[in-house]
Each structure stands twice: as structure tokens, then as C-alpha cells.
Amino acid sequence: FGTEFFASNFWMYWRTMFAFEEWHSALEMKLYVHRFIHHIGGMxxxxxxxxxxxxxxxxxxxxxxxxxxxxxVTFQFDTEVTDIDFAITADQKQATAIHWIREGVVGGVELGENDLVLATIGSLTENSDNGDQHTAAKLDEGPAPAWDLWRRLAAKDPSFGHPDVFGAHIQESKWQSATVTTLDARIPAYIEKIAKRSPFGGKTVTGGIV
Incomplete structure (x- = not known):
């Protein structure tokens, strides 16, 4: 995209809704457009x-x-997954074990060939913090378990991706909500309009309406 596109209202709304930056993947942009293009009229x-x-x-x-x-289903909370073992061949990658730390104790589980593993890696909300009208949320740069797990997996095989492309440049990848940072004078009126439709009577918090 050129400079005209990045200066458009469309890009302002789009990037603040979906946390996009100019350097992000064009494939990701395509996938999001396919998923949400029917909502453009309401942006x-x-x-x-x-x-x-x-x-x-x-x-x-x-x-x-x-x-x-x-x-x-059995849920196990307060658990940090630290690594996943794989048997990697030219034809497949089979997870063979999960390693974790729970309440300071190292543990894990062996996996069979029919087990499925769904892992959260590189979470967008990793290390998020709370703020309020008087106190800014703090920037927590690590450790970041989901990103650390992704880095360990990526070291096993290049096809697991390149996490540092997305998670190693904090200052360049920060984003904020359009409802907080936009200079568009029309936004306050939009927020008031939404607040009137809200079942909570228009109560507001930093970053939007609840």
C-alpha cells in the first residue's frame, strides 16, 4: 500500500480495531479483509x-x-507450558510430550499418536496490564510465556515460524484504540450514539464503552 492508503480514515479505523501496523503481514491483512469486509459500512x-x-x-x-x-473436560489452571516435544520427519510433526510448571513444580504429560495439541503462541494480550482514569497501564516486557514457548518451538523447525518478527520490537508495534487517540472530531458523537444504545446506560471506561 502507498502513503495515501495509510493516511486514510479506513486505515485508521482498521488498524485500531485489529491492531495492525504498516509492517505487518500482507497475508494477515488479506485474511482479516475476507473475514470482516462485510462490516465496513458500520466502521x-x-x-x-x-x-x-x-x-x-x-x-x-x-x-x-x-x-x-x-x-x-478437565481444566488445569495456574500452569505455564514451557515446551512441547516433537517427533519431526519429512512427512509430519507429531507432538510427543508437553512440559509445564504448575505452582512452582515441574511436570508434564506424554502424548500418544492420536492426541491433539492446540497451543496458544505469541498471544496479542501477553503481559497485558490494567490501568484506570488516573493510572496508566505499565509496560511489561517479560518474561512472556506464550512468546517464549513459540521461540522454543521455532528453534526446533523453521516451519514453526519466526516469532521475533512480530514480538521483538515493542516500541514499533504498540497500538491504541481509535476511541482514545483519534483526532477525528466526529468520534465523540459516535461514542455518545453508541452509549445511548448500551444496556449499561452509557457508562464509559478507558478505551471504550461498557
Missing amino acids: PDFANVRFFKYNQYESMVLPLYRWLLDQG
């Missing part, structure tokens, strides 16, 4: 922003957690 006034009746935890996470418990 100027945030008409397509969806609000839950309660917060995201009580509306989505907690019901799903309880449903999975009823299905016999």
Missing part, C-alpha cells in the same frame, strides 16, 4: 460493534467453561 459510526448483556467473561467464557465441565 465510521461503530454501528457493527456488538455489546454483550454482561461482560465478556460472564457472557461467553463462563457459560462455555461450565458446558465443557459438563462434557467431562
Whole structure:
């Protein structure tokens, strides 16, 4: 894209909604456009922003957690996955073991050929912190378990990716919400419009409406 595109209102809304930077992957941009292009019409006034009746935890996470418990799923909290072993051949990569630290104790589990492993690596919200109207959130540069895990996996085989392309340049990759930082004088009116539709009576927090 050229300089005109990066100066457009579209790019301002797009990058602040999805945390895109100019140097990010063109493939990622394509995937997001395919997924969300039908919402473009509602971007100027945030008409397509969806609000839950309660917060995201009580509306989505907690019901799903309880449903999975009823299905016999076992959850293990307070656990940091430190590494995953693989048997790597020209044809496949088979996870053979997971290593973790739980409450200061090193542990893990051996895996069979029919086991599936879904791992969170390089989380966008890794090391996030809380702020309020009077105190800025602190920048926590590490350690970052999800990124550290990705780096260990990437060292095993190049096809696992290149985490430092995305996670080693904190100052260059910071982003902020359009509702906080935009200079567009129309944004406050949009926020007020959304607040009137909110079931919470327009209560606001840093970065948006709840």
C-alpha cells in the first residue's frame, strides 16, 4: 500500500480495531479483509460493534467453561507450558510430550499418536496490564510465556515460524484504540450514539464503552 492508503480514515479505523501496523503481514491483512469486509459500512459510526448483556467473561467464557465441565473436560489452571516435544520427519510433526510448571513444580504429560495439541503462541494480550482514569497501564516486557514457548518451538523447525518478527520490537508495534487517540472530531458523537444504545446506560471506561 502507498502513503495515501495509510493516511486514510479506513486505515485508521482498521488498524485500531485489529491492531495492525504498516509492517505487518500482507497475508494477515488479506485474511482479516475476507473475514470482516462485510462490516465496513458500520466502521465510521461503530454501528457493527456488538455489546454483550454482561461482560465478556460472564457472557461467553463462563457459560462455555461450565458446558465443557459438563462434557467431562478437565481444566488445569495456574500452569505455564514451557515446551512441547516433537517427533519431526519429512512427512509430519507429531507432538510427543508437553512440559509445564504448575505452582512452582515441574511436570508434564506424554502424548500418544492420536492426541491433539492446540497451543496458544505469541498471544496479542501477553503481559497485558490494567490501568484506570488516573493510572496508566505499565509496560511489561517479560518474561512472556506464550512468546517464549513459540521461540522454543521455532528453534526446533523453521516451519514453526519466526516469532521475533512480530514480538521483538515493542516500541514499533504498540497500538491504541481509535476511541482514545483519534483526532477525528466526529468520534465523540459516535461514542455518545453508541452509549445511548448500551444496556449499561452509557457508562464509559478507558478505551471504550461498557
